[in-house]
Amino acid sequence: MSKKLRELQAKKSAVAQEKVASLNTASSLLDQAEASGRDLNEDESREFARLKSEAQAKGIEIERIQMSIDLEQERIAAQAAAGSVVVLAGNGSDITVADRSAVDTTAGFRNFGEFARAVFQASLPGNAPDGRLLSPRLAAAPSLYGSETAGADGGFLVPPQFARDIFTLSLDDEALLPLTDNTNVAGNAMVFPKDETTPWGTDGITVAWQAEGLAAATSKPKLGTSALRLKKLMALVPITDELLSDTDALTSYLPKKVASRMQWKINESILFGSGAGIPQGALAGGAVITQAKDTGQASNTLTPSNLANMISRLPPGSFKNAVWIVNNSVLPALFTLTLGNYPIYLPVGGGVGGMRGSPYGTLLGRPVYVSQHASQFSAQGDVILVDLTFYQTITKEGGMETATSMHLYFDADATAFRTLFRMDGQSKIAAPILPAKGAATLSPFIQLAAR
Numbered sequence: 239m240s241k242k243l244r245e246l247q248a249k250k251s252a253v254a255q256e257k258v259a260s261l262n263t264a265s266s267l268l269d270q271a272e273a274s275g276r277d278l279n280e281d282e283s284r285e286f287a288r289l290k291s292e293a294q295a296k297g298i299e300i301e302r303i304q305m306s307i308d309l310e311q312e313r314i315a316a317q318a319a320a321g322s323v324v325v326l327a328g329n330g331s332d333i334t335v336a337d338r339s340a341v342d343t344t345a346g347f348r349n350f351g352e353f354a355r356a357v358f359q360a361s362l363p364g365n366a367p368d369g370r371l372l373s374p375r376l377a378a379a380p381s382l383y384g385s386e387t388a389g390a391d392g393g394f395l396v397p398p399q400f401a402r403d404i405f406t407l408s409l410d411d412e413a414l415l416p417l418t419d420n421t422n423v424a425g426n427a428m429v430f431p432k433d434e435t436t437p438w439g440t441d442g443i444t445v446a447w448q449a450e451g452l453a454a455a456t457s458k459p460k461l462g463t464s465a466l467r468l469k470k471l472m473a474l475v476p477i478t479d480e481l482l483s484d485t486d487a488l489t490s491y492l493p494k495k496v497a498s499r500m501q502w503k504i505n506e507s508i509l510f511g512s513g514a515g516i517p518q519g520a521l522a523g524g525a526v527i528t529q530a531k532d533t534g535q536a537s538n539t540l541t542p543s544n545l546a547n548m549i550s551r552l553p554p555g556s557f558k559n560a561v562w563i564v565n566n567s568v569l570p571a572l573f574t575l576t577l578g579n580y581p582i583y584l585p586v587g588g589g590v591g592g593m594r595g596s597p598y599g600t601l602l603g604r605p606v607y608v609s610q611h612a613s614q615f616s617a618q619g620d621v622i623l624v625d626l627t628f629y630q631t632i633t634k635e636g637g638m639e640t641a642t643s644m645h646l647y648f649d650a651d652a653t654a655f656r657t658l659f660r661m662d663g664q665s666k667i668a669a670p671i672l673p674a675k676g677a678a679t680l681s682p683f684i685q686l687a688a689r
Contacts, residue, residue: 246306261293263289267282267286354653356370412609414505419628423468426468428632430666464664466662468633468662469515469660471658513664517661518663518664520624526681527684528687531544531686532544536689537616538616540568540615540689541575551678553681557604560623562605563624566608583601584599618688620686623684634660
């Protein structure tokens with residue numbers, strides 16, 4: 239009960255007692271006159287009228303207080319429905335107690351290491367599980383078989399905040415997924431309509447100058463579809479009970495390891511995925527352009543014209559979104575490239591065109607990503623230029639899904655942590671773009687040929 243509700247109820251009781259007292263006094267006046275066999279005299283009549291009017295006023299006040307009580311009770315009920323309860327403390331003041339289980343994304347655990355240690359302790363004979371593990375948000379209902387998602391079977395879902403932490407760690411400056419055109423989906427697939435016609439092409443919607451009196455040429459959209467279905471990326475990590483006993487070590491070890499491995503696989507699939515059970519890579523599809531080396535170019539070299547020619551193959555508008563992806567063995571050559579007396583590679587991090595900065599600086603104005611996904615120096619694909627807004631991805635709504643099992647590796651004295659990430663992706667265009675003028679095709683995905 240809230241302090242306000244208690245005060246209102248006490249006030250209603252006091253006013254009701256005052257009304258009863260007024261009515262009792264008025265009733266006594268009538269009883270006295272009746273016992274004497276007479277009517278009320280003038281003074282008694284005035285007093286009776288006053289008492290009756292006073293009782294009526296008290297009745298109106300009681301009704302008003304009751305309305306306030308009803309509103310306060312509705313407020314308290316609404317708070318309870320929202321997950322908080324108002325209680326009265328010993329000092330007479332209100333205290334609001336809220337159930338934060340629905341919004342506490344760590345389920346009461348301070349860090350991932352503390353959660354993992356609780357799972358380990360729950361697996362020891364005779365130990366009762368930590369109460370936080372038995373939360374309905376972490377322990378699933380038992381099934382007909384020993385499942386790692388069933389709390390009663392020994393499996394506990396990782397609190398969502400820790401799962402999101404792993405996902406966030408994988409989206410650092412070298413991650414490619416944030417550069418794509420990504421859509422979160424609740425289901426398992428999504429179909430995107432697409433139109434690959436160009437303003438200068440002869441198919442799809444066309445426009446023409448119209449002479450007076452002549453019939454207009456008609457045209458219609460040329461639409462296709464691109465279907466993406468979520469693929470599953472999984473990490474299954476057995477952790478020894480000795481490591482689980484060191485929560486600080488586990489907190490720093492496990493999320494970083496899972497994040498780095500998943501980031502590598504995601505990047506690799508975005509660039510080179512085969513499309514068979516994994517995303518179709520931007521450089522593995524039909525839209526990729528391999529820019530030839532300069533005429534007469536010496537072996538094992540990189541020239542400014544190599545890079546300029548790659549930029550010239552980008553579609554109009556793509557340069558502001560494009561990033562360079564190079565192997566670390568390319569860096570020595572980049573430091574020597576100049577246009578006149580000016581270096582074209584600036585190895586200083588910083589934002590470019592509103593985009594977050596790269597720790598490896600910029601090359602001809604665009605961020606440089608140094609990655610082992612690129613080939614060794616002078617091999618095909620050692621320098622890559624991509625605009626990944628032309629690459630469509632879908633990811634499962636909710637991000638990472640992480641669970642644990644203490645039974646899978648029971649004989650090895652280890653607990654298994656499983657992390658799933660579902661995504662798919664492919665190029666928005668199926669082939670290079672034919673230009674309005676010139677023979678060189680255009681593409682948002684360009685790699686430099688071997689030299």
